[in-house]
Amino acid sequence: MTDPIKELSNLEHVVLGPLLIATGMSDDEQVIVKKQLLLVIVAQSIQKVEQALSEEEKESLLNELSQLDPQSQLDHLASFISQNEISQQLLSEYYQKDLPQLLKRLLLKFMNSATDEQKQRFLKASEAV
Amino acid sequence: MIEQNEPSPKEENGEHPLKLDEFQGLLDVWKKSKEAGARAVSDFLDELDDALKEVHEQGRQYLIMGTIISTASNLMFPNLMTSDSSFATVAMWLGLNVVGSAVALKIKNKITQEIARYKEEVASGRSFDSTHQYQSEDEV
Numbered sequence: 405m406t407d408p409i410k411e412l413s414n415l416e417h418v419v420l421g422p423l424l425i426a427t428g429m430s431d432d433e434q435v436i437v438k439k440q441l442l443l444v445i446v447a448q449s450i451q452k453v454e455q456a457l458s459e460e461e462k463e464s465l466l467n468e469l470s471q472l473d474p475q476s477q478l479d480h481l482a483s484f485i486s487q488n489e490i491s492q493q494l495l496s497e498y499y500q501k502d503l504p505q506l507l508k509r510l511l512l513k514f515m516n517s518a519t520d521e522q523k524q525r526f527l528k529a530s531e532a533v
Numbered sequence: 534m535i536e537q538n539e540p541s542p543k544e545e546n547g548e549h550p551l552k553l554d555e556f557q558g559l560l561d562v563w564k565k566s567k568e569a570g571a572r573a574v575s576d577f578l579d580e581l582d583d584a585l586k587e588v589h590e591q592g593r594q595y596l597i598m599g600t601i602i603s604t605a606s607n608l609m610f611p612n613l614m615t616s617d618s619s620f621a622t623v624a625m626w627l628g629l630n631v632v633g634s635a636v637a638l639k640i641k642n643k644i645t646q647e648i649a650r651y652k653e654e655v656a657s658g659r660s661f662d663s664t665h666q667y668q669s670e671d672e673v
Contacts (some may be wrong), residue, residue: 427577437581454597470600519573
């Protein structure tokens, strides 16, 4: 049976990793970019879940979150998502449709003005996967 | 390449509370860089910056996301993020346990096609077409 987490890692290795290598950025700079991208991914995925909640559910969840410290807020939301089948489905949809669109958008922007050397680096890194 | 930058006027005015200061500094450095290939990096970072701005604008409407993302940017990333952190780390944090493999397969196929195109150009003695414009509406 396919391991979903492993598949998700493959997605990163096939697209994001080669893209970051192709930019020529330092390791430290690449970590900064990954942080920013992960922030967008977390925000978009939570937004996807929130869109499907009723006003009552939103109000209830917000009220619960407001009573928790920051770490507990994260734990509480993760627990909510993991126990909610619709949220699970929406997150799955995000990873299958929305996330590839985001990666494609970033990749195309880079490739449209990349130098030949950058393209070569991308190809070499992609082929190494 | 990383430089210490003062907060931008936008950040001082609180217009982009979600933005990580170090990312804005990185973006500024690459925009000013005269290195070969800097434009592509700058364009890539600009696009990522736009994606975050869109999230921020939508955060006014999605209060749960707005609440959590502020917490995440301050708490989650400094502790969780290392050079090995990945999408999978985020997925596990979010409790995701169902992800199809179709996504990775489609992207692999797309990239394989692009690699084949480049190889064909090299084999025919032509240099890569660096002006080739990819169609944003292309399916991955």
